[in-house]
Amino acid sequence: MTAPVLRSKHRAFEGEVGFYSHASSEIGGEMRFSVFVPPQAAERPVPVLVYLAGLTCTEETFMTKAGALGHAAEFGLMLVAPDTSPRDRRYPGDDASWDFGLGAGFYLDATAAPWRDGYRMHAYVTRELPELIGRHFPARRSAMGIFGHSMGGHGALVAALRNPGLYRSVSAFAPIAAPSQCPWGQKAFGNYLGPDQAAWAEWDATALVEQGARCPELLIDQGEADQFLARELHPHLLEAACKAGGQPLTLRRHAGYDHGYYFISSFIADHIRHHAGTLNRG
Numbered sequence: 209m210t211a212p213v214l215r216s217k218h219r220a221f222e223g224e225v226g227f228y229s230h231a232s233s234e235i236g237g238e239m240r241f242s243v244f245v246p247p248q249a250a251e252r253p254v255p256v257l258v259y260l261a262g263l264t265c266t267e268e269t270f271m272t273k274a275g276a277l278g279h280a281a282e283f284g285l286m287l288v289a290p291d292t293s294p295r296d297r298r299y300p301g302d303d304a305s306w307d308f309g310l311g312a313g314f315y316l317d318a319t320a321a322p323w324r325d326g327y328r329m330h331a332y333v334t335r336e337l338p339e340l341i342g343r344h345f346p347a348r349r350s351a352m353g354i355f356g357h358s359m360g361g362h363g364a365l366v367a368a369l370r371n372p373g374l375y376r377s378v379s380a381f382a383p384i385a386a387p388s389q390c391p392w393g394q395k396a397f398g399n400y401l402g403p404d405q406a407a408w409a410e411w412d413a414t415a416l417v418e419q420g421a422r423c424p425e426l427l428i429d430q431g432e433a434d435q436f437l438a439r440e441l442h443p444h445l446l447e448a449a450c451k452a453g454g455q456p457l458t459l460r461r462h463a464g465y466d467h468g469y470y471f472i473s474s475f476i477a478d479h480i481r482h483h484a485g486t487l488n489r490g
């Protein structure tokens with residue numbers, strides 16, 4: 209694991225946003241990520257809140273569009289946002305569509321050729337990136353939370369459900385809640401994991417909850433005017449699985465809000481507060 213290389217940095221809310229690249233061993237090539245270090249980090253290590261973005265996004269999207277930095281500065285949380293897929297090493301067909309390949313890594317570890325060589329975003333996000341952050345930033349690694357949007361909202365749920373104890377807080381905006389049962393997920397899983405749908409369940413948040421996986425209390429926000437809600441997101445399936453299995457979930461539905469960052473920025477303060485309430489305790 210090589211040290212991150214600083215590409216640019218910007219003062220914000222008395223803290224600093226930095227954009228970095230590094231050579232990733234899980235991905236087998238350069239990866240990029242961004243970090244907001246809040247002002248409190250000058251005094252002591254601070255909790256880490258990881259954000260996973262959605263389809264077509266990069267490590268820049270969240271920092272520029274979500275309106276999160278001021279709230280993270282208020283509560284003393286470090287924000288970490290990785291890119292949404294490998295980009296350095298290229299794979300045949302990885303840019304053929306916007307919902308698969310580049311910008312669409314789905315935060316899983318691929319098992320089908322050729323993707324399995326480097327599409328290992330789950331291992332990257334849950335192991336390599338926290339290790340890197342712990343080593344090179346003023347982070348309190350024992351206090352880590354995760355959240356995300358759409359593909360990344362689902363990635364956050366799966367990261368927490370598959371790694372009990374790793375994250376102390378979890379939330380999501382408009383997650384692809386049951387990917388095995390929607391076109392985006394079926395396309396991604398069919399290619400990254402192969403046609404055997406039994407293997408898909410290990411990477412599907414609703415299926416994981418149905419199988420008994422549990423994570424800290426979930427906060428999920430969903431816009432009712434989201435253009436992808438009916439076809440792709442299916443929050444009701446996750447809601448039913450959580451209810452049947454006793455997984456604590458607060459799912460809030462908001463009239464009039466669509467899928468984009470105007471929606472996210474409207475509720476980001478609630479999410480930062482949700483994470484800070486747990487991460488700043490003890």
Ligand SMILES: N[C@@H](CCC(=O)N[C@@H](CS)C(=O)NCC(=O)O)C(=O)O
Binds near residue numbers: 273306358359468469
């Ligand atoms: N390119 C897609 C939209 C993709 C999209 O909405 N991506 C979401 C995540 S699933 C996003 O956050 N886009 C970036 C943005 O809104 O800045 C389309 O043409 O319909």
